[in-house]
Amino acid sequence: MPSSSPSPKNKVLVLGSGNFGSCLADHLGDSDHEVYMWSRKKSFVEYFNEHHKNPQYLKDHCFPNTIRAVGPDLPDAEFVKRMDVLLFAIPTQALRSLLTELRPSLGDVNPPLLIFVNKGIETVTNALTLEIIADTCGKDIARVSTFLSGPSFATEIIKRQPTMVSIASLSEHHAERASLVFHQPWFRCYRGNDPIGIELAGALKNVYAIAAGMAEGLGFKNNARASLITRGLSEMTRIGVAYGANPLTFLSLAGVGDLFLTCSSSTSRNYTVGFRLGRGESLNDVVESLGSVAEGVTTAIGLKAIVDGLDVPAPLANAVYKVLHEGRDVREQAQELLERPMAKELELPRKPGGPARALMNKLGIEEERY
Structure with a gap:
């Protein structure tokens, strides 16, 4: 062409x-x-x-x-x-x-x-x-x-x-x-x-792709995958808004577009990591044999710290962190997620924007959206 x-x-x-x-x-x-x-x-x-x-x-x-x-x-x-x-x-x-x-x-x-x-x-x-x-x-x-x-x-x-x-x-x-x-x-x-929203979406979707791979590895089918992608989008939007990103960014190609791709294709390195963990392999064996970087593994660490600092609910991200870095059992974490109490489907944080405002101040920028 x-x-x-x-x-x-x-x-x-x-x-x-x-x-x-x-x-x-x-x-x-x-x-x-x-x-x-x-x-x-x-x-x-x-x-x-x-x-x-x-x-x-x-x-x-x-x-x-x-x-x-x-x-x-x-x-x-x-x-x-x-x-x-x-x-x-x-x-x-x-x-x-x-x-x-x-x-x-x-x-x-x-x-x-x-x-x-x-x-x-x-x-x-x-x-x-x-x-x-x-x-x-x-x-x-x-x-x-x-x-x-x-x-x-x-x-x-x-x-x-x-x-x-x-x-x-x-x-x-x-x-x-x-x-x-x-x-x-x-x-x-x-x-x-909104570079902050673009960055958060690109980083967080790798963590949810690991979760999607885990679900597939456990034998869950299309209903579970569609639900996980949707709940992952809700969760990453909530985290992003709490950080100070524009919620519309998560409906963009960098948001839901990239999330859908990485959560629904075995070509994704992060999805592959989750799938093999769901099948019972150890993280060390998966990482050593993968041959390329799966950034969701390290991103889960930084995301856990951000989520804790923002005090925002992120059950999916926390479950992935526990499996990757605390050695928790994949099936047990999936069961805990399924047994969580009922909750509102969509809810944004009441006090958005703290970290983004601090970063904009460092850059000498004042904008209402932060």
């Missing part, structure tokens, strides 16, 4: 050579951008540049010649300043150290457009990516950073299957710029101004 991008061509540095970073690099390279993909592994850089293939992910796919691998050292300041876009596609737990290392190369005048596609909560600090950016790069860069999320399996993106995503930033101008970088007929972008 020929490119029909309305955007000017960009020099893009993709930081991360994993499954998702690779497929986005492929999409951007096929959209006629000049793309560089960084990896800390020298063997990856040499193999990719010789064969135009990723030796670990999407192994059978041949990447366009418009992509060049760089590394293993982080590109220097001169290289970074030539880039129009930096795309961060590394696990959330590694982001703070990378941004700290990269910050001197960004400069303070006309830095590259920063786009983040990681989904998770930093376990040590319980921070979202927006706060990590503020801590490492300062409020000015955080306020114009952009976030991409939505139902987007890598194996379908590289086949140019229709994909639609949410892109959000506190700066509408930068959200539009990021959308123009990615937008194609097969990869449609919808803009928003």
Whole structure:
């Protein structure tokens, strides 16, 4: 399918050579951008540049010649300043150290457009990516950073299957710029101004995908799956609003769209973790054999701390945490959930927005919705 991008061509540095970073690099390279993909592994850089293939992910796919691998050292300041876009596609737990290392190369005048596609909560600090950016790069860069999320399996993106995503930033101008970088007929972008909601939805859905996998592993059928997805959406919306996100964000592609995808497909790594736990395997055996990161496992830790701090009901998230990190039995946790007392179906917290307001204050932003 020929490119029909309305955007000017960009020099893009993709930081991360994993499954998702690779497929986005492929999409951007096929959209006629000049793309560089960084990896800390020298063997990856040499193999990719010789064969135009990723030796670990999407192994059978041949990447366009418009992509060049760089590394293993982080590109220097001169290289970074030539880039129009930096795309961060590394696990959330590694982001703070990378941004700290990269910050001197960004400069303070006309830095590259920063786009983040990681989904998770930093376990040590319980921070979202927006706060990590503020801590490492300062409020000015955080306020114009952009976030991409939505139902987007890598194996379908590289086949140019229709994909639609949410892109959000506190700066509408930068959200539009990021959308123009990615937008194609097969990869449609919808803009928003709630990066906190986008981040929470992208992180929390991984935890509920583990729950959905557990239900399948236990032998529960379609009624249970549909109910779990719906109750998961209700719960993540309640948590998000208590944090300070816009409730409508959870009805977006980054919210219910991504939640539905990851909770209903065995292609999802997080769903696979839950399924195997439901079948009786240990978490250590599952993680060791998975071969790629399932961020819901670590996200459950940060989410538990956030839920406790907000004092908001989150029975599904708490049950997943207990199985993953307290060694509780999957079947017993499922039974406890089924035996909970009757409750209202939909109820939002009465005092929303504390953590988001604090983060906006750090960024020097005052908005009524926080």
